[in-house]
Amino acid sequence: xxxxxxxxxxxxxxxxxxxxxxxxxxxxxxxxxxxxxxxxxxxxxxxxxxxxxxxxxxxxxxxxxxxxxxxxxxxxxxxxxxxxxxxxxxxxxxxxxxxxxxxxxxxxxxxxxxxxxxxxxxxxxxxxxxxxxxxxxxxxxxxxxxxxxxxxxxxxxxxxxxxxxxxxxxxxxxxxxxxxxxxxxxxxxxxxxxxxxxxxxxxxxxxxxxxxxxxxxxxxxxxxxxxxxxxxxxxxxxxxxxxxxxxxxxxxxxxxxxxxxxxxxxxxxxxxxxxxxxxxxxxxxxxxxxxxxxxxxxxxxxxxxxxxxxxxxxxxxxxxxxxxxxxxxxxxxxxxxxxxxxxxxxxxxxxxxxxxxxxxxxxxxxxxxxxxxxxxxxxxxxxxxxxxxxxxxxxxxxxxxxxxxxxxxxxxxxxxxxxxxxxxxxxx
Amino acid sequence: xxxxxxxxxxxxxxxxxxxxxxxxxxxxxxxxxxxxxxxxxxxxxxxxxxxxxxxxxxxxxxxxxxxxxxxxxxxxxxxxxxxxxxxxxxxxxxxxxxxxxxxxxxxxxxxxxxxxxxxxxxxxxxxxxxxxxxxxxxxxxxxxxxxxxxxxxxxxxxxxxxxxxxxxxxxxxxxxxxxxxxxxxxxxxxxxxxxxxxxxxxxxxxxxxxxxxxxxxxxxxxxxxxxxxxxxxxxxxxxxxxxxxxxxxxxxxxxxxxxxxxxxxxxxxxxxxxxxxxxxxxxxxx
Numbered sequence: 038x039x040x041x042x043x044x045x046x047x048x049x050x051x052x053x054x055x056x057x058x059x060x061x062x063x064x065x066x067x068x069x070x071x072x073x074x075x076x077x078x079x080x081x082x083x084x085x086x087x088x089x090x091x092x093x094x095x096x097x098x099x100x101x102x103x104x105x106x107x108x109x110x111x112x113x114x115x116x117x118x119x120x121x122x123x124x125x126x127x128x129x130x131x132x133x134x135x136x137x138x139x140x141x142x143x144x145x146x147x148x149x150x151x152x153x154x155x156x157x158x159x160x161x162x163x164x165x166x167x168x169x170x171x172x173x174x175x176x177x178x179x180x181x182x183x184x185x186x187x188x189x190x191x192x193x194x195x196x197x198x199x200x201x202x203x204x205x206x207x208x209x210x211x212x213x214x215x216x217x218x219x220x221x222x223x224x225x226x227x228x229x230x231x232x233x234x235x236x237x238x239x240x241x242x243x244x245x246x247x248x249x250x251x252x253x254x255x256x257x258x259x260x261x262x263x264x265x266x267x268x269x270x271x272x273x274x275x276x277x278x279x280x281x282x283x284x285x286x287x288x289x290x291x292x293x294x295x296x297x298x299x300x301x302x303x304x305x306x307x308x309x310x311x312x313x314x315x316x317x318x319x320x321x322x323x324x325x326x327x328x329x330x331x332x333x334x335x336x337x338x339x340x341x342x343x344x345x346x347x348x349x350x351x352x353x354x355x356x357x358x359x360x361x362x363x364x365x366x367x368x369x370x371x372x373x374x375x376x377x378x379x380x381x382x383x384x385x386x387x388x389x390x391x392x393x394x395x396x397x398x399x400x401x402x403x404x405x406x407x408x409x410x411x412x413x414x415x416x417x418x419x420x421x422x423x424x425x426x427x428x429x430x431x432x433x434x435x436x437x438x439x440x441x442x443x444x445x446x447x448x449x450x451x452x453x454x455x456x457x458x459x460x461x462x463x464x465x
Numbered sequence: 466x467x468x469x470x471x472x473x474x475x476x477x478x479x480x481x482x483x484x485x486x487x488x489x490x491x492x493x494x495x496x497x498x499x500x501x502x503x504x505x506x507x508x509x510x511x512x513x514x515x516x517x518x519x520x521x522x523x524x525x526x527x528x529x530x531x532x533x534x535x536x537x538x539x540x541x542x543x544x545x546x547x548x549x550x551x552x553x554x555x556x557x558x559x560x561x562x563x564x565x566x567x568x569x570x571x572x573x574x575x576x577x578x579x580x581x582x583x584x585x586x587x588x589x590x591x592x593x594x595x596x597x598x599x600x601x602x603x604x605x606x607x608x609x610x611x612x613x614x615x616x617x618x619x620x621x622x623x624x625x626x627x628x629x630x631x632x633x634x635x636x637x638x639x640x641x642x643x644x645x646x647x648x649x650x651x652x653x654x655x656x657x658x659x660x661x662x663x664x665x666x667x668x669x670x671x672x673x674x675x676x677x678x679x680x681x682x683x684x685x686x687x688x689x690x691x692x693x694x695x696x697x698x699x700x701x702x703x704x705x706x707x708x709x710x711x712x713x714x715x716x717x718x719x720x721x722x723x724x725x726x727x728x729x730x731x732x733x734x735x736x737x738x739x740x741x742x743x744x745x746x747x748x749x750x751x
Binding site: 238264265266267271274275279295298299302305307325326328330 | 479581583587593596601606681684686716724725726
């Protein structure tokens with residue numbers, strides 16, 4: 038009997054023993070090892086947008102931890118209270134990141150790799166609309182859900198894709214917000230009727246202008262002038278001269294940073310400021326903008342996807358942001374708050390699917406219905422329409438006052454009173 | 466009518482700034498037949514130098530003029546001796562790639578040194594606008610335009626009234642003959658680079674009072690500078706002036722009266738017409 042242990046049996050026993058030991062070190066109380074549910078995430082982790090990509094990655098990892106570990110203090114948020122995906126026996130989620138380098142072709146190749154080689158059950162990403170557009174193609178072809186959190190091109194949900202979902206708002210939604218705000222202001226006794234538009238002329242600006250024209254016609258506003266220019270402009274004198282000549286009640290703007298700075302500079306030189314300068318964030322919300330134009334940037338009103346000031350009215354925003362600040366070191370912002378909400382939505386769908394079968398997850402996404410109280414966003418909820426767009430996705434408006442972005446609309450969430458009409462240069 | 470007046474004023478002022486930027490390009494081409502693709506990067510360097518003098522030493526752009534312009538002059542001479550001297554006799558393709566390489570080195574060097582941030586001088590001495598009847602005249606642009614006129618006048622006097630200026634002109638007309646007459650051609654080339662880069666330095670200083678500073682700031686102006694030089698006539702100093710002002714007026718007036726969207730289209734339609742009818746440019750000599 039002395040040689041009853043064969044070498045193979047011995048090795049097997051040793052292997053099992055070592056595995057058991059190492060597992061018990063990770064999962065105390067002798068719980069069975071839980072295979073994580075893998076979710077692919079394509080983001081620009083290198084190149085010009087690397088800083089944005091890194092910020093998103095940190096927040097998504099933070100979000101995964103909230104799903105995977107119990108956080109009863111964040112209770113209304115789906116999956117915060119328990120540990121892991123309770124619908125799948127408590128399995129944790131694991132994010133598998135891939136670097137798009139900000140490039141549509143690379144993004145698509147990485148999405149393919151995540152599906153083929155990493156065995157992810159769903160994909161998310163990719164920040165830039167152009168990369169989201171390509172990275173979602175392999176997901177559609179192979180029947181894997183792709184959930185986008187933060188790309189704003191309206192066309193993404195107009196492609197008839199079956200596996201594509203977007204939790205955040207698109208540019209069309211924001212433009213609608215402009216008109217909602219004008220309606221509210223008119224109801225308060227302002228006269229806003231004649232609008233003018235100054236836009237850069239790339240895909241983003243040109244498509245936004247079309248939406249504005251269409252909505253203005255539908256909502257009874259008049260577009261009295263539209264001027265487009267190529268970025269970077271050497272001067273905007275002729276453009277703003279014509280716009281001043283049209284004498285609009287509000288000037289709508291889509292500018293990247295060079296244009297945004299030049300608009301302020303030129304308006305000041307011309308001694309003209311429209312009653313309202315209402316802009317799509319972009320160049321107007323980068324830190325460099327206010328640093329460059331200083332107090333001359335005051336009274337500009339911009340769309341925003343989110344504002345930290347929401348925490349005044351929504352305790353949940355404060356709870357999540359405080360934890361984020363503690364663990365990640367930064368406040369949430371418009372991009373990362375959308376990322377947080379998007380990943381929670383996706384995890385919630387996988388959880389309700391009770392399976393990692395793509396079709397089951399897709400079905401659960403279609404049936405998603407998260408109420409506004411469970412969100413850190415200024416939305417009424419998350420519920421997808423037949424195109425995969427969250428029909429409640431919305432935003433807020435901020436105004437630069439004393440060189441700070443202040444939440445001014447919707448009026449019931451505002452932290453301070455909106456200044457309309459803006460004072461002229463001489464009265465500041 | 467008010468619109469037209471305002472458009473004329475700002476078109477003229479912008480045009481003079483364009484022509485000042487174009488001047489150095491024209492001078493260097495005229496004297497030694499080299500197209501300097503890095504020209505707008507020297508504008509960027511002048512703007513950064515002006516900005517840092519303001520940010521670190523509190524020097525107003527206007528007061529930094531006596532520092533920035535000599536530094537840019539030396540930079541131009543230095544560039545000539547370090548790089549350009551070696552390619553004077555080289556085929557045109559080599560010359561193009563050399564100055565293009567210089568462009569890349571300067572731009573990405575600026576990125577490496579100062580990052581992608583946008584910067585602007587706050588509260589310069591030249592600020593705001595004058596009211597001339599119903600018209601707003603931007604003070605910094607007016608100053609820049611006057612400076613451009615002064616630089617053109619000074620350069621014109623230098624070229625026509627001084628011995629060195631005449632030697633420079635002789636070198637431009639015929640290198641071999643100039644050499645045989647005992648003109649130090651190398652020195653003339655270095656001088657052309659010095660003056661060319663110094664004049665874009667003047668433009669940089671004034672531009673800093675009404676435009677932001679960043680490593681890619683040259684992009685917006687390089688094409689306009691090339692168009693000014695070609696339109697006015699490659700190699701003539703006055704041509705750069707006429708070309709720059711024409712472009713400023715065309716984009717300003719047509720932009721305001723017809724549509725700013727097509728302001729550059731108007732400029733380049735006229736540009737193509739001039740080249741078709743008068744390939745040497747408005748003032749160029751056959």
